[in-house]
Structures are given as C-alpha cells and as structure tokens.
Amino acid sequence: MKRPYRVVVAKPGLDGHDRGARVIARALREAGFEVIYTGLHQTPEQIAETSVQEDADAVGLSILSGAHMTLFPRIVDELRARGATDALIFAGGIIPDADIEALGRIGVSRVFTPGAPLGEITGWLEATLDAREPAEEGQEKDRQKVNPGG
Secondary structure: OOOOOEEEEEOEOOOOOOHHHHHHHHHHHHOOOEEEEOOOOEOHHHHHHHHHHOOOOEEEEEEOOOOHHHHHHHHHHHHHHOOOOOOEEEEEEOOOHHHHHHHHHHOEEEEEOOOOOHHHHHHHHHHHHHHHOOOOHHHHHHHHHHOOOO
16 A cells, blocks of 8 residues: 555445445455544535545445435535545445446445455455656666666
C-alpha cells in the first residue's frame, strides 16, 4: 500500500443490519486502511458530508434493504455536489446482478456480493487506490533511466 488510505464505510437508509459492514471495516483496518464507520441509518447527505470532512479516498456502501437503486445515485450526486468527485465508491450487500451494471454507470466502481472473500475486497481496494496515486519522484526517475527515449 503506497500510503494509509482513508475509507468511509456507510450504511445508508433504514437498513438495520450492520454485521457485514462491521466485518468489512475490521478487515480494512487490519489491512492497513484508516476506516471511519458511520453507523446505521445514514442519509445520503450525511454520508457525503462525512466523506468530505474525513477527506476519504474511498466510500464503501453496505446495503441489504433493496433500496440501492434509490440511495446509491443520491449518494453519488451528494458527493459530486460537494466536490468529492475523486472518491472511489464501492458497495456490498444484497444487490442483484441486473443492478450491478446500472450502478457502475452512475459511478459505483465495484460491487461485492455476500460471500466475497475479505482478501479479495481489501486487495482490490488497495490495488485500485494504489493505481490512482501519482508516481513517486524516485520511481519516475527510475523509469526515465530504463526508458530514456520515452
């Protein structure tokens, strides 16, 4: 991991089951991420505001209620309205395959369904965030030496 990334884990809407979100939050912490868990019953506005205040690199949304097609677009809109367009959004929970592509079109980068291995989630998040980081100065110089012509 290039640096400790900040991840907001949120439970939008009236969904009252947070065991999965807590398991993910713990796995992310153990993998070296800084995790801010918002707790239950968060509005899209609260999630976006927390993400901005915490300068989150990523926002993980957990939902079991079936309201993902209503709540996730609102969260994305709220993040954009606050200028948090660079936050990586990922999700997990009970989300039908038919909805995963639609969520991708609105800006949800990845959806993990029940049973996804924790290592797959933490590995994907680390690799995706690392890939977004600018090259370190020393690495850039090394690349120039290997390929001086461009």
